[in-house]
């Protein structure tokens with residue numbers, strides 16, 4: 001019996017995708033073995049790779065002058081790959097917005113290779129908002145401008161796309177494929193797969209092709225986007241099962257109506273939960289209203305002594321993984337694409353009942 005899973009990542013996957021993977025696990029495409037047991041260079045797997053890329057291109061309307069990369073090392077690998085690939089083109093400095101723990105990790109990594117200019121920070125209010133664009137201290141000669149459109153831990157999401165002078169780089173790990181985006185406004189988009197794409201072990205990169213000639217000398221081969229692009233993301237053995245499963249998720253997304261349908265659903269799901277939080281005297285959201293994430297909804301109980309009971313009872317009610325990140329405490333419900341509206345309805349009903357019994 002599958003339960004409602006609100007995990008921040010690795011997160012819920014669409015049930016039909018898991019069923020298909022189960023059905024074809026032992027004998028994939030009549031080959032008498034699984035997709036994990038064939039060469040990544042076989043015609044069958046090449047087809048998987050190419051179809052996944054095309055489906056992702058269709059879903060996000062990725063222009064032809066962008067390369068789609070399937071990468072290893074997670075989004076964290078890209079925290080390093082970004083400065084390695086972009087700081088060798090002249091400018092040795094980069095702009096970063098500091099909005100929470102993921103931005104912080106990206107900043108720390110980039111600082112090892114070049115000069116980082118913190119354009120704005122929301123640290124003064126515990127990363128509970130997005131700094132207003134008119135307060136940013138942008139530099140004139142940055143190699144790129146990095147931001148985190150959705151901070152998975154803080155549950156803070158930018159409600160707009162920054163207009164900046166240098167190539168815009170975005171960590172979309174926890175919001176990719178949840179709404180349509182004008183890809184042409186970005187230099188590089190990246191995301192670890194394990195939230196809205198597929199299982200962990202693979203990351204997606206979308207890079208404008210004129211940015212492929214700016215690497216620092218000595219860049220590690222495995223981080224080099226140009227090599228990845230030239231070799232179809234197969235310079236070395238890719239995580240084939242994760243790639244295959246991501247491809248099934250892309251097909252599922254298309255069948256659901258694509259990212260426009262996901263955007264509508266995400267609006268509905270998150271509004272249901274935020275409206276409830278705002279009406280309650282018992283639960284509350286710590287995030288500024290204009291920056292509330294549609295994907296990750298942190299919330300706190302008025303009395304934190306009840307946290308343990310809340311988690312025990314919610315789990316028993318079939319609502320999994322509501323514990324907030326270990327660094328911030330409280331609760332967090334992640335509402336990625338594969339989390340159905342019924343899951344949020346069940347969560348809100350449970351919370352209303354919990355409030356009545358304990359409030």
Ligand code: PMP
Pocket residue numbers: 009073074075076077102148150151152153171172173174192193
């Ligand atoms: N960026 C964001 C916004 C994330 O949420 C995460 C993972 N939760 C990461 C980066 C790190 O991803 P990975 O574990 O794939 O390195």
